[in-house]
Amino acid sequence: MPSDCPARPIDAQAIKVACSNCNLRELCMPVGLSPEELERVDGVVAARIKVKRGSRLFRSGEPFKALFAIRTGFFKTCVAAADGRDQVTGFQMAGEIIGLDGIVSDRHACDAVALEDAEVCVMPFERIGELAREVGALQHHVHRIMSREIVREHGVMLLLGGMRADERLAAFLLNLMQRLHARGFSRSELVLRMTREEIGSYLGLKLETVSRTFSKFAGDGVIEVRQRHLRILDPAALHRIVDQQPGHR
Amino acid sequence: MPSDCPARPIDAQAIKVACSNCNLRELCMPVGLSPEELERVDGVVAARIKVKRGSRLFRSGEPFKALFAIRTGFFKTCVAAADGRDQVTGFQMAGEIIGLDGIVSDRHACDAVALEDAEVCVMPFERIGELAREVGALQHHVHRIMSREIVREHGVMLLLGGMRADERLAAFLLNLMQRLHARGFSRSELVLRMTREEIGSYLGLKLETVSRTFSKFAGDGVIEVRQRHLRILDPAALHRIVDQQPGHR
DNA sequence: CGCGGTGTTGAAAATTGTCAATAATTGTGG
DNA sequence: CCACAATTATTGACAATTTTCAACACCGCG
Numbered sequence: 001m002p003s004d005c006p007a008r009p010i011d012a013q014a015i016k017v018a019c020s021n022c023n024l025r026e027l028c029m030p031v032g033l034s035p036e037e038l039e040r041v042d043g044v045v046a047a048r049i050k051v052k053r054g055s056r057l058f059r060s061g062e063p064f065k066a067l068f069a070i071r072t073g074f075f076k077t078c079v080a081a082a083d084g085r086d087q088v089t090g091f092q093m094a095g096e097i098i099g100l101d102g103i104v105s106d107r108h109a110c111d112a113v114a115l116e117d118a119e120v121c122v123m124p125f126e127r128i129g130e131l132a133r134e135v136g137a138l139q140h141h142v143h144r145i146m147s148r149e150i151v152r153e154h155g156v157m158l159l160l161g162g163m164r165a166d167e168r169l170a171a172f173l174l175n176l177m178q179r180l181h182a183r184g185f186s187r188s189e190l191v192l193r194m195t196r197e198e199i200g201s202y203l204g205l206k207l208e209t210v211s212r213t214f215s216k217f218a219g220d221g222v223i224e225v226r227q228r229h230l231r232i233l234d235p236a237a238l239h240r241i242v243d244q245q246p247g248h249r
Numbered sequence: 250m251p252s253d254c255p256a257r258p259i260d261a262q263a264i265k266v267a268c269s270n271c272n273l274r275e276l277c278m279p280v281g282l283s284p285e286e287l288e289r290v291d292g293v294v295a296a297r298i299k300v301k302r303g304s305r306l307f308r309s310g311e312p313f314k315a316l317f318a319i320r321t322g323f324f325k326t327c328v329a330a331a332d333g334r335d336q337v338t339g340f341q342m343a344g345e346i347i348g349l350d351g352i353v354s355d356r357h358a359c360d361a362v363a364l365e366d367a368e369v370c371v372m373p374f375e376r377i378g379e380l381a382r383e384v385g386a387l388q389h390h391v392h393r394i395m396s397r398e399i400v401r402e403h404g405v406m407l408l409l410g411g412m413r414a415d416e417r418l419a420a421f422l423l424n425l426m427q428r429l430h431a432r433g434f435s436r437s438e439l440v441l442r443m444t445r446e447e448i449g450s451y452l453g454l455k456l457e458t459v460s461r462t463f464s465k466f467a468g469d470g471v472i473e474v475r476q477r478h479l480r481i482l483d484p485a486a487l488h489r490i491v492d493q494q495p496g497h498r
Numbered sequence: 499c500g501c502g503g504t505g506t507t508g509a510a511a512a513t514t515g516t517c518a519a520t521a522a523t524t525g526t527g528g
Numbered sequence: 529c530c531a532c533a534a535t536t537a538t539t540g541a542c543a544a545t546t547t548t549c550a551a552c553a554c555c556g557c558g
Contacts, residue, residue: 079403083492087407101403103396110403129389133382140378146395147352153402154328154350154359158336160409161453165546196505204410206547211506227505227555243332414514444536455515460538476523476537 018042019121027095027183028069028121030141037135044128044138045069045121057098057112057120064102066124070094073118074193077101078201079110088202090152091115091176091194094183097145115193160204163242168203169213170241173223177232188235192228267291268370276344276432277318279390286384293377293387294318294370306347306361306369313351315373319343322367323442326350327450328359337451339401340364340425340443343432346394364442409453412491417452418462419490422472426481437484441477 019029020038033041048071051057057068060080075092089110092098101109103125132139159168181187192199196207196214203210217223222238224231232238268278269287282290297320300306306317309329324341338359341347350358352374381388408417430436441448445456445463452459466472471487473480481487 079407081407085407085411087403087410089403089406100396101400104393104400109400129385129392133385133388136378136382139382139388143378143391143395144353146392146399147349149399150395150402151350151353151358153399153406154336154338157338157402157405157409158328158330158334160406161336161450162334195503201410207505208507208548209546211504212546215506445538446536456537457516457539458514460536461514464538 019045022071024069024071024095028097030137033135033137037137040131040135041138044123044131046124046127047122049120049122051114051118051120053114053117055114057114057118058102058108059111060108062108064099064106064108064125066122067097067099067128068112069121069123070096070098071119071121073120074115075112075118076115076194076198076202077110077112086201088194088198090156091202093179100146100149115198156202165203165205165209165213166216167242167244168205169199169210169217170238172199172203173230173232174235174238174242177235188232190230190232192230268294271320273318273320273344277346279386282384282386286386289380289384290387293372293380295373295376296371298369298371300363300367300369302363302365302367304363306363306367307351307357308360309357311357313348313355313357313374315371316346316348316377317361318370318372319345319347320368320370322369323364324361324367325364325443325447325451326359326361335450337443337447339405340451342428349395349398364447405451414452414454414458414462415465416491416493417454418448418459418466419487421448421452422479422481423484423487423491426484437481439479439481441479 019025019042022028029041046066049057049068051073057075058064070092072094075098076088077090077092077098078086078088080086092112098112098120099108128138128142132142159171163171176190177187180190196210199205200207200210205213214223214225218225220237222232222234222241224233268274268291271277278290295315298306298317300322306324307313319341321343324347325337326339326341326347327335327337329335341361347361347369348357377387377391381391408420412420425439426436429439445459448454449456449459454462463472463474467474469486471481471483471490473482
């Protein structure tokens with residue numbers, strides 16, 4: 001299933017894969033399941049796959065067979081227009097689900113590229129469907145995950161549609177920080193997994209604009225930038241930048 | 250449930266509402282259902298509601314209870330940021346489903362405003378869930394609808410992230426035409442249901458830019474513009490504009 | 499140690515936004 | 529049905545932001 005050679009399956013049983021034991025459970029799985037239900041839901045994970053940095057978990061156009069839950073690592077998803085345009089549609093980290101775009105046409109509609117060595121749980125969509133029919137909480141959970149993605153994209157549209165460069169980047173950083181913090185990382189330090197160009201693609205900006213805006217933030221004492229290492233010195237300032245009135249359409 | 254007074258329920262039985270008889274069936278409903286299944290799926294529509302032009306079918310923050318299928322009329326959905334920013338996230342027409350954003354948090358995450366007098370089918374989400382558990386085709390259909398919305402938003406991100414004004418507007422027009430044509434309308438003429446400002450909000454442009462770009466297209470003989478009445482003179486030219494290489498990030 | 503990919507910065511150009519004036523259209527109430 | 533008010537649309541001149549092009553610096557890795 002994976003597009004590139006570096007991805008290789010791991011026998012699920014062998015490594016005792018079990019959502020019920022997974023420390024990402026609260027992020028991936030529905031809460032409030034009974035022990036029996038929990039055990040059954042464990043069964044949706046058919047395998048675990050390693051994906052090397054730079055390789056693709058799936059590509060646009062490939063047959064869609066499964067959703068993927070990220071266990072470790074960091075991904076970007078991007079769509080390519082016919083004319084070669086390329087747009088990063090999101091960055092995904094541990095506990096997040098990718099592949100939802102493939103359901104509608106039974107083919108993936110974007111590429112998922114690992115930005116660092118990663119490991120994902122393969123959840124065959126057929127199996128999810130069967131189990132969701134029996135476990136109501138799982139059914140609702142699947143709906144919630146898809147709805148969440150829709151709402152997330154609304155937020156991106158707000159960003160792309162009406163914000164200026166500094167507002168976009170501030171919103172992006174706050175979002176990243178929030179998600180990282182929810183996973184136990186520092187509230188003030190982070191290492192970017194993506195290039196300036198990828199950030200720019202996601203935010204609808206050129207890489208130079210991203211770089212300049214980082215420099216501006218650094219000059220204002222809001223953040224500290226050393227290549228991909230960032231330190232947030234003044235989170236409140238970032239919030240003020242996002243909420244500033246100018247630059248909306 | 251509706252936010253504004255002008256929306257009033259219609260007794261579903263009285264007007265013999267039935268998906269099985271609806272001429273939008275192919276757009277709304279799964280295909281290949283058995284007669285019995287079809288009859289049961291009819292049951293997801295609890296009522297029909299009329300929504301007057303300018304009033305809201307639902308608002309951000311309201312409790313989410315149902316999805317809505319548009320029978321007639323035209324809607325926009327928009328999100329409002331805390332600071333008063335407003336972003337149109339989509340335009341919806343007959344046969345399309347709105348409200349998906351509400352599932353994740355049990356509250357609507359955007360406003361749905363009727364841009365012309367409309368009539369919608371109310372489909373309580375509880376009931377959809379129950380029935381989806383029994384009718385596999387319905388379950389898959391719900392997944393497909395949500396996935397389709399995710400993919401649609403990817404397209405919008407491509408548009409907002411990397412296209413110039415004329416490319417955005419050309420893509421917008423082509424998309425509208427295609428959807429209208431699928432509903433039996435002319436392939437070359439249309440009446441816009443929304444203002445320049447609403448188009449601009451959707452496309453991440455100011456209304457003046459939208460107006461100017463319309464004028465430019467008209468000057469180039471690509472379209473004819475008389476206020477909201479449009480005639481597409483040269484669809485191929487619009488395609489060429491969308492596919493032109495420049496202006497991507 | 500050097501090379502390729504990545505990041506920074508400057509100056510000029512292009513695109514889009516802002517402000518403002520006017521026109522056209524639609525809705526409303528007499 | 530008409531007239532007036534309010535909304536919507538068009539257009540111009542100018543300003544602001546972002547992009548483009550280019551040069552150079554910095555890692556990281558073989």
